[in-house]
Structure formats: C-alpha cells, structure tokens
Amino acid sequence: MKLQYKFVRKYILFAVMALLYVLPLTIKAQQISPKYETRAVWVTTLNGLDWPKKTAGSPSGILRQKTEFCELLDKLKNGGVNTVILQTRVRATTIYPSQYEPWDVALTKQTGKNPGYDPLRFAIEECHKRGMELHAWVVTIPIGKWNSHGCKELRKKKPNLVIRIGDEGYMNPTKEETGTYIARICSEIVNNYDVDGIHLDYIRYPETWKQKINGVQGRANITKIVGKINKAVKQNKPWVKLTCAPIGKHDDLRRYSSRGWNARSRVCQDAQEWLRTGLMDGLYPMMYFQGNNFFPFALDWIENSYGKPVISGLGIYFMRDKNWSLDVIKRQMEVCRLYGLGHAYFRSEFFTDNLKGIYDFASSNFDVNPALPNPMVWQTKAAPSSPRNLVVNRYAGATNLSWEDAKDNSGGNYLLYNIYASDKYPVDIEDARNFVATHVRGKNFTIRHKQYFNKDLHYAVTAINRFGIEGKPSVAPADIISEQRIKPAPSIRLPQLPNNLDAQFFVIETAEGTIIDTQPYNSAINIQSLPTGMYIIRTLGKKAVMHRIGWLKVSQDKNKQKSAELKMIWRK
Numbered sequence: 001m002k003l004q005y006k007f008v009r010k011y012i013l014f015a016v017m018a019l020l021y022v023l024p025l026t027i028k029a030q031q032i033s034p035k036y037e038t039r040a041v042w043v044t045t046l047n048g049l050d051w052p053k054k055t056a057g058s059p060s061g062i063l064r065q066k067t068e069f070c071e072l073l074d075k076l077k078n079g080g081v082n083t084v085i086l087q088t089r090v091r092a093t094t095i096y097p098s099q100y101e102p103w104d105v106a107l108t109k110q111t112g113k114n115p116g117y118d119p120l121r122f123a124i125e126e127c128h129k130r131g132m133e134l135h136a137w138v139v140t141i142p143i144g145k146w147n148s149h150g151c152k153e154l155r156k157k158k159p160n161l162v163i164r165i166g167d168e169g170y171m172n173p174t175k176e177e178t179g180t181y182i183a184r185i186c187s188e189i190v191n192n193y194d195v196d197g198i199h200l201d202y203i204r205y206p207e208t209w210k211q212k213i214n215g216v217q218g219r220a221n222i223t224k225i226v227g228k229i230n231k232a233v234k235q236n237k238p239w240v241k242l243t244c245a246p247i248g249k250h251d252d253l254r255r256y257s258s259r260g261w262n263a264r265s266r267v268c269q270d271a272q273e274w275l276r277t278g279l280m281d282g283l284y285p286m287m288y289f290q291g292n293n294f295f296p297f298a299l300d301w302i303e304n305s306y307g308k309p310v311i312s313g314l315g316i317y318f319m320r321d322k323n324w325s326l327d328v329i330k331r332q333m334e335v336c337r338l339y340g341l342g343h344a345y346f347r348s349e350f351f352t353d354n355l356k357g358i359y360d361f362a363s364s365n366f367d368v369n370p371a372l373p374n375p376m377v378w379q380t381k382a383a384p385s386s387p388r389n390l391v392v393n394r395y396a397g398a399t400n401l402s403w404e405d406a407k408d409n410s411g412g413n414y415l416l417y418n419i420y421a422s423d424k425y426p427v428d429i430e431d432a433r434n435f436v437a438t439h440v441r442g443k444n445f446t447i448r449h450k451q452y453f454n455k456d457l458h459y460a461v462t463a464i465n466r467f468g469i470e471g472k473p474s475v476a477p478a479d480i481i482s483e484q485r486i487k488p489a490p491s492i493r494l495p496q497l498p499n500n501l502d503a504q505f506f507v508i509e510t511a512e513g514t515i516i517d518t519q520p521y522n523s524a525i526n527i528q529s530l531p532t533g534m535y536i537i538r539t540l541g542k543k544a545v546m547h548r549i550g551w552l553k554v555s556q557d558k559n560k561q562k563s564a565e566l567k568m569i570w571r572k
Contacts, residue, residue: 035432037371038311038342040083040284041076041351042137046090048106050348056115057108065107065115070126075352077130079359080367082438084127085199085284085344088120088136089185092143092150092169096120096193100185102153111149124194131416131439133373135197135241136189140182140225142202143169165208173205173218173268179225187232190240196373197241198233199284200226204246204267218268223279230279238379239412239466241281245313246271248287249297250304256296272304281376282308284344288315290328295335302339309374311342316350316358326356333366342374369432372418372439375468382409384463384471387417387443392459392476394547399447399459406463406471413466419445420460420473427460429473439464484568488561491524494537495568497549502541508552509536527564530554537568 044050051072054064076084088095093104096118107115120136127134143162144151151169155162161181163172171178186198203226205218226244233242247263250272263269263285274280285301287294301310314332318324336343345351351359387403401419408415419436420427427434436447436459460473486492497503508517508525511534518540519525530552537550550568557563 033367033369033432034337034371035430036374037337038083038282038309038344038373039081039367039371040085040135040311040342040344041081041348042313042344042346043072043084043086043348045087045095045104045106052106052119055107055109056117056119057110057113058116061108062115062117065119066117066122069119069123072348072352073126073130073132075359076348077132079351079363080370081132081345082371082373083133083135083196083344084123085135085137085197086120086123087139088189089138089140090144090150091139091148092154094120094185096189098185098188100181100188102149105149120189120193128194128439128441131437133196133439135199135243136193136195137199137201138182138186138189139201140203141171141173141178141206143171145169165206165210168206170206173221173225176224179228182225183228183232186229190233190237195240197243197281198229200229200242200244203244204263204269207267213268215265215268219264219270219273222268223270223274226274226279237413239376239410241376243280243282243284243311244269244271244274245284245286248285248289248313249293250285250300253296253300256292258297259293272301272306275304275306275308278378280308281378282311282374284311284313286313286315286346287332288313288318288346290324290332294332298332298336298341299339302341307378309342311344312336313344313346316345316355317347319356319358320350326358326361329358330361330366370435370438371432372464372470373468375470377467377469380410380465380467380469382411382465383469384408384410384415384465386472387461387463387474390459390461390474390476395545397448399457400444401447401459401461402444403461403474404443406474408463408465410465410467410469415463415465416440417443417445418462418464418470419447420462421447421457422460423457425458426475427458427473429460429462429470484564484566486527486564486566488557488563490528491526492552492564492566493524494521494550494566497521497539502543502545503539503547503549504542505540507538507540507546509538511536525552525564527554527562530562532556532562537566 051069052065054068056062056065090104092101094101095104102112103114105111124134143154146164146167146169161171161175161178163170230242233240246269249258249262251262251264252258263271271283314329316329333343354360385407387406390403393400406415417440418438420429420434421436422434460475462470462473464470494506503521505518506521507515509515532554535552536548537552538546538548540546553565555563
C-alpha cells in the first residue's frame with residue numbers, strides 16, 4: 001500500500017511540475033521565503049574567471065585583489081547569497097600555501113608564485129564578517145593540461161596516480177592512494193582553516209575514460225575515495241559540511257530517460273547512496289537543463305535526500321550560451337523552493353553581472369529576505385542556550401544590542417548569533433522577514449536605522465552553533481503600553497514613566513517630523529491648542545537623547561469639541 005501511494009504521489013507531483021513548467025509564474029516568492037535555505041554561488045578561480053581578475057604579488061596588487069574580493073562579497077550578500085563556494089584546489093594547484101601542491105597561476109599570473117598573502121584565510125575572514133559561509137571547492141580527479149605546472153609536479157611526485165586522456169591529466173580513480181592523497185589535501189584545508197565546508201567537484205570517472213568500466217566496481221572505487229575524504233574532514237571538525245556537485249541527473253527515472261548522461265550509471269557517482277550512508281552532508285547537483293530534463297530529476301533528488309539538503313545547481317550561464325530566457329531560471333527557482341531545494345548559481349560572474357536581470361530578481365524579489373544555510377540536524381540535536389541579559393539601548397539614528405554568552409552544548413569551537421526585530425511581541429523568529437542579521441560574531445551589534453528608522457521595534461537574539469542548530473531566543477523585556485481615550489476635554493496628562501527612563505521633557509512632533517511644542521514631562525498637553533491630526537510624542541532627557549514613546553490623535557466633532565486618543569509605549 002505504501003509503495004502504491006509513493007508512486008501515485010510521484011505522478012501527481014510530476015503533473016504539478018508540468019503545469020508549473022507551462023503556466024506563467026504565480027508563486028509569490030517573498031511570501032513563502034523560508035527561514036532555512038542554502039543559497040550558494042560557485043566562485044571560480046580557474047583562469048580568474050570570477051576572481052581574481054586583479055594580480056597580486058606586490059603590496060598594491062594584494063590590496064587591489066583583496067578589494068576586488070570584498071566588493072564581490074558585498075554584492076553577493078546583497079543578492080541573498082549565504083554560502084560562497086570558492087575554488088581552492090584548482091588543477092593540482094591551490095590558492096593557499098600547501099605542503100602538497102604549488103600556487104595556482106591565477107593569483108599572480110606567474111606559475112607557482114607566492115602572491116604575498118594567504119587568499120583562502122582572507123576569503124574566510126571576509127565571508128564570516130558578512131555572516132556568510134565559505135566552502136572550499138576542491139577539484140578532485142582532473143589535474144589540468146598534461147604539461148601544466150600542477151600536473152607536471154604531481155606526475156613527478158606520484159607518477160603511478162596520474163593517467164593521461166587526450167591532452168588532459170587525471171588522478172586514477174582505480175588507485176587506492178588517489179583517495180589517500182585527496183584526503184590529505186582536504187585534511188590540510190580543514191585543520192588549518194576555519195572553513196564551513198569542503199565541496200568536492202568532479203568526484204567521478206572522466207566521461208572520456210577509454211577503459212570499459214564495471215559499474216559496480218567503478219562506483220565502489222569512487223565511494224572509497226569519498227569515504228577517505230569524509231574521515232579526514234570529520235575526525236577533528238564534525239561540523240564541517242562535506243558536499244559534492246554530481247551530474248544533475250542521478251539516473252534514469254521510470255518515466256524519464258536521462259538521455260545517456262547521469263551520475264550513477266555514466267560516471268559512477270553513487271551520490272544518493274552517499275547521502276543515505278552519511279558520507280555526504282548535502283549535494284549540489286549540476287542541473288544545467290530545462291523542462292523535463294530538470295523538474296522530474298529535481299523531484300527525484302529531493303525524494304532521495306534522506307533528510308539532507310539538496311541545492312540545485314542552476315546553469316545561469318545558459319542565458320548567455322544558449323539564450324535561455326530569465327523565466328526559465330525563475331521557474332526553476334520557484335519550483336525548487338516549493339519542494340525544499342536550495343539554489344546555487346553557476347557561476348558568480350553571470351549572477352553579479354545581472355545577466356538578463358537575474359541579480360535584480362534575486363536581490364529585490366526572490367531572496368529579499370535573508371535565510372540561514374540548512375542545519376546539520378543529522379549530526380546533532382544539541383542546541384545552545386539562550387544568550388543572557390539582552391540589553392537594548394536606543395539612540396537617535398541607531399539601536400545597540402548587547403548580550404552575554406550563551407552556552408554551547410554541541411562541542412563546536414564557538415557560537416554565532418542571529419538577530420531579529422519585529423513590531424509585534426514576542427518576536428517570531430521563524431519568520432524570515434524578521435531577520436536583522438545572521439551569524440553575528442561577538443556579543444554586541446548596532447543597528448543603523450535605515451529600514452528601521454522611526455520604528456519602536458522589539459528585538460530577539462539567538463545563539464547558533466557550528467552545526468547550524470539554533471537555540472531559543474533571548475527577548476528584550478516587553479513593552480508597557482498605555483492607552484487613553486479622552487472625551488472632549490481641555491487637556492491631557494501623560495502617564496508616569498519608570499524612574500530609569502531619562503524623561504525631563506516631552507516633545508510633540510508632527511507626523512512629518514516638525515517639533516511644535518516642548519514642555520516639562522509633568523505638564524499637561526493643551527488639546528484645544530493643537531490642530532486636528534496625528535502627533536508623535538517623544539521624551540527628551542538630560543543628555544539631549546530623544547525616544548519616541550507614543551502617538552497622540554486629536555479629532556474634532558461637529559460641535560468643534562476636540563477629543564484625543566493617546567497611545568504610550570515604552571520598555572521596562
């Protein structure tokens with residue numbers, strides 16, 4: 001019965017997807033924006049395709065290269081991206097000082113030259129400043145042109161691990177030591193850097209492999225490599241996510257052919273099995289297709305995800321190379337969100353260059369609300385405690401939040417903090433629209449009033465551990481609200497305020513911001529002297545700091561008798 005239900009459900013979902021494919025987009029993305037959704041981008045360092053385009057090697061060059069990366073991150077952050085996948089092992093070359101492989105040429109435009117700083121360490125620090133995760137992208141099997149620097153160096157050291165196919169060099173997936181060698185590189189990255197993930201690329205047999213592959217043995221060979229990498233990554237830092245980018249179609253489906261191009265049968269990537277057995281923490285299938293080559297396979301990925309995140313790789317470059325319309329990508333993003341898949345752009349340049357409006361769509365519509373990367377609930381359920389003693393200080397143009405440490409219960413190396421704000425109390429931390437900042441480091445945060453200006457907001461702060469598990473919120477004390485409705489009367493007095501509130505005077509201000517009266521706080525407000533309308537009530541203290549504490553509405557009846565409605569709000 002369960003099996004029958006599964007197939008019926010699948011066919012219904014196929015039909016829904018077909019409708020979504022042919023009908024105009026009607027989903028309101030902003031309304032269903034989830035709190036947890038991995039939104040990633042691949043930043044390609046090969047040949048400086050995405051970064052770096054500036055050359056390091058000198059102090060001025062280093063500064064230009066760093067500035068270029070920071071500007072890129074700022075734009076990605078504004079576009080809703082929360083996960084940066086930075087190409088770290090390129091083609092048997094690296095963008096960090098490795099004991100195993102030489103420097104990549106893209107950094108200095110000179111083979112094997114030290115750029116004069118550590119690009120990977122810098123990139124991690126800058127991502128973390130912005131509340132973004134950085135995953136080190138490791139290209140595994142391909143090692144570049146046969147006579148390229150990285151390939152030649154690896155051939156000298158490990159000649160038995162290198163094979164030649166055409167003009168390209170590859171690590172031999174049939175050799176036991178191949179997995180050991182790649183695992184050492186991943187271990188080097190994880191142990192020396194505060195990365196949030198290791199992302200494996202091309203963890204498969206080359207499609208140009210001339211030898212006949214026994215599928216069972218081929219998959220076993222690749223899985224052994226994955227197993228060694230998993231052990232190297234997890235043994236000291238279990239919170240580091242291990243993911244990979246398989247071919248976008250896992251295998252043939254019952255109703256849809258993969259057209260000879262799939263992960264499991266063609267190139268021996270048993271990616272769904274890696275999720276099931278815990279070798280992978282998530283997948284980024286390269287779903288660079290459209291129509292029935294995308295939607296049924298997207299559903300297959302999520303139905304066989306075993307509770308792990310699947311982030312659909314979007315081939316946005318096809319809007320250039322094959323003249324896809326933006327609607328093709330928008331429709332894919334809508335369907336992915338509908339079924340709980342994240343999205344990852346290939347590649348960064350096409351996204352930040354706003355190819356056919358993709359950046360505008362993401363930044364101002366689809367991903368306008370922030371989201372957290374998917375938590376690793378399969379690794380731990382241990383949530384941190386709430387931050388202690390949340391204090392909210394309000395100033396003209398800014399609000400400062402400070403708190404004391406929460407307690408980590410997961411064994412991670414440190415905690416991060418999420419900040420929420422809402423005009424409703426208590427703050428709903430499940431509503432992504434209430435995010436102010438994510439993955440904040442430290443115990444102090446200042447909100448510059450832009451979209452929050454002139455709002456008396458409630459705030460909440462949560463701790464989040466390295467596994468992405470969030471604790472319960474610490475909420476600022478509730479507001480005290482006083483409401484008075486005054487029938488025709490000459491004046492009205494403001495209620496008594498707490499002693500700790502510096503309120504020597506009250507200020508009456510029009511809705512447009514014009515101050516029309518200032519009086520000692522214990523004075524009465526002459527209603528009859530005020531024109532009808534809405535007014536803002538503020539306190540004015542010894543240090544000339546003003547706080548909005550209420551609203552006053554003055555109305556007039558047909559007999560020209562004035563009455564008032566007063567709503568006061570302040571914090572305990």
